[in-house]
Amino acid sequence: MSEIAGELARVKGAFSQPTLTLLHQRQAPVVITIFRAAFGRNNKPIPTARLHAQVEEHLAQIRLTGESLVPEGSGRDLCQKWMRGQWLVRALDERGHEVYTLTSHAQQALELVKGLARDRATLSEHRIATILGTVRRFNAEANPDRTARVSLLNEEIARLSAERDRLVDGAEMVSATEDYMLEGFTELQSLISALPSDFARVEERFAGIRAEILAAFRAEDRPPGDVIDDYLARADALMTATHEGRAFEGAFGLLRDDALVAQLREDLTALLEHPISDRILAESDRAELRGTVKLVRDGLDRVLTQRSRVTATLKEYIVSHDAARDRELEQTLRQVESELMTWMATTGPRATHDVPLLPLRAGIDHLRERFHDPADDRLPDPIEPVDPDDARSPSLAELMAQGGPQLPSLRQRLDDALSDLLPAATLGEVFDRLEPSLRRPVEIYGLLHLAADRGWTTDDVVETWATVRHDGSRRTFAVPRMPLPDPDLDAHRTQQSRTQQKSETPA
Structure with a gap:
């Protein structure tokens, strides 16, 4: 290629x-x-x-x-x-x-x-100085030549000592320019903004390892002991077997040092309190930099939680799955051995028997969903007899108040209404003018029964009947409106009917 x-x-x-x-x-x-x-x-x-x-x-x-x-x-x-x-x-x-x-x-x-x-960083003194400093520090830490590494450290110590002595002697301090501070804050924000994706990448890698090991268990193409040994070996080298794991292990080794974290927090506070920082950083940028330590802590916690979840899940799977399966397999083998000994006792040495690889499926038309419960057949508690001497005898008024409609009294009231002794236009108005003892809910059926016997009809309109129970409570019912017939018209019709009957009677 x-x-x-x-x-x-x-x-x-x-x-x-x-x-x-x-x-x-x-x-x-x-x-x-x-x-x-x-x-x-x-x-x-x-x-x-x-x-x-x-x-x-x-x-x-x-x-x-x-x-x-x-x-x-x-x-x-x-x-x-x-x-x-x-x-x-x-x-x-x-x-x-x-x-x-x-x-x-x-x-x-x-x-x-x-x-x-963001405003893109351009070539500046800060950028070049950062590159030179990074390369110098990287070479000082990675140079395989002992003499060269010692020389680099001596030069750095001499430079820092000279700068310290100059400041102690009262020399003029060189203030950072606004461009220098802007470039520094931009690079710092760029480095910090990459942390969430780095932590998420490590979490995803742990989740992938968990899925791979679980798939190996479910595949069952190897003995369980080999899978467990492989899992234990990978668990021991979980943080060093992958690039992401090694990177996180190194970062975790630095960030779990409380002194380094405290130093990071102090350095960030000092930078944010710099006089020029107010003109360079917006409030959102200051909030992001101020929350760097919390961002790192949260990322570490998420990764550690994912790693603990991997270990806990696999441990639970190994313990519960393998133990239950071994017990089931042992019971099955014992049953097969018992049936085989029974069959061998009644057959010859050359007898054969076809055994299906899988058991036949049972055909069941209907499977009971509810079975007999003896508690359902338990008899109710017996009724305790009451001594007749202790029972209170109800009065006639109480019995009548709880009984059916008082048809004789209601018939008399209807006759009074037809004779204008109880003026009313509808059956509902007759009910409203009755005394409370005749306005029980059951009396509605009595009035409707008497009206039906007399052939009265109802309208499509509904009227309200206010009833009074024997205990004094009230309830309202909606009953079809039934107008009362005209007494004079009924008398005229009755006279005509009698005359017609006499004329039809043979001499």
Whole structure:
């Protein structure tokens, strides 16, 4: 393969990474904006339902600005699409709730966009001095020649001693220029902004190792003992077997030193309190630098939690799965041996028997879902007899108050209403003018029964009947309206009916 062909293959491989696929799409500005607004710099986990709602709300606000390249779909559909693109990952938090976090690819894309959005650093004295200092320190720590390394250390000690003596003697202090401070803060922000994606990359690597080992257990193509030995060997070298693990182990070795962390916090505070920093840094930049220590602590905690989760999950899988399976296999083999001895006792030495590889499937039309429970057949508690002498005899008024309708009294009231002794236009008005003892709810059935016997009909209109129970409580019922007939008209009809009957009677 020629040099240009190899370079093309490497470039194509880089463009196939999820980081560049995210930046290469037409809707990348909108997606990056949503990621930055939702997750912030610390990549804080967000519950799934909340992120779905936030995505829809952010998209609605972006459409109001007139943006045309806006992703279509609900918040849930877009999050599923971004998961397939390896920009979002869904996991369980400590409380067992589903949350979304950005992958290392998405965080790297956000870092690139954030770096391009800042004022780009140009060639300056600070940049050259930083390069020279880094190369000098790197050479002093990595030079294999003992004499050369000692010479470099002596030169550095002499330079620092001379600078210290000059300041102690009261020489003029050279103040940092605004350009120098701007360049320094820019490089510092660039280094710090890369930390979240680095931590996320280590977390993803641990999750990948966990998936690989679990897949080896489930495949069962090797004896369980070999798989366990391999797991223990990989667990011992978990932090040194991969590039990400070695990088994290080195960073963890430095950052778990409380003195170094305290020194980092003091140095950041001194830089932020510099007189020129107020003119250079915005409030958001100052907040990011001020939260560097917390950012590092949170990243370390997430990685350590993921590593502990890997170990705990695999340990639980090994203990529970293998122990249960060994017991089941032992019981099965014992049953097979017992049946084999029984069969051999009744057959000859050359007898054969076809044994299916898998047991036959039982055909069951219906499987009972509920079985007999003796508690359901338990008889109720017996009723305790009451002494008749202790029981109170109810009065006649109490019995009548709890009995059925008083038809004789209601019939008399209807006759009074028809004879204008109880003036009313409808059956409901007759009920309202009755005394409370005749306005019980059961009396409604009595009045309707008497009206039906007399052939009265109801209207389509409903009227309200207010009843009074025997205990004094009140209740309202809606009853179809039934007008009372005209007494004079009924008397005329009765006379006509009698005359017609006499005329039809034979002589």
